[in-house]
Amino acid sequence: MTEIKMGSKTFENTQKIKYLGMIINSKNDNSDNVEQGIKNTIKSVYSIGNIGIMNTPLKTNIKTRLYKTFCRSLLTYGCEAIKLNQIHLKKNKTTDGNLVKKMFGFCKRSRTTKLMAAINMELMERILVKRKLSFIMRLANNKFTKTLVNNILNETRDKEIRTSKKSVIDEMKTIPEE
Secondary structure, three states: OOEEEEOOEEEEOOOEEEEOOEEEEOOOOOHHHHHHHHHHHHHHHHHHHHHOOOOOOOOHHHHHHHHHHHHHHHHOOOHHHOOOOHHHHHHHHHHHHHHHHHHOOOOOOOOOHHHHHHOOOOOHHHHHHHHHHHHHHHHHHOHHHHHHHHHHHHHHHHOOOOOOOOOHHHHHOOOOOO
């Protein structure tokens, strides 16, 4: 590993760090965040299993409320600030569907979409899109952030600089201006 020197301080180079709950890795991708979210969600489901989320007698609306509150929020944590590719989205959807099916005693191979509709649970894609749009609207409503993002977009457009396809900035290029 290489070291980084700043003044009299020496820092060891690492492959990944965790900052504000998000993992930043040397590959500049979000796979570590997605994997960590999946692991945390599975742990959460099994940890609240003691209060009956896996028991059949518990009412459906209570199960879904517990799952949405304590588990699904871990699966989608930080998703608004990162760009998820199709593989990450599929992993999140699969994990979400499998855990919900397990909660209600269905096998993994049963259909998820109709189950989610029957228990009034929003699909993962819809949640992620809503969160992403909400995040972008919050950014757009903050004058400092709006100026910063517009400057980055204008600079990349003017200098014909290509932004990384993994970047949220690249994602924001597709959003029409006001």
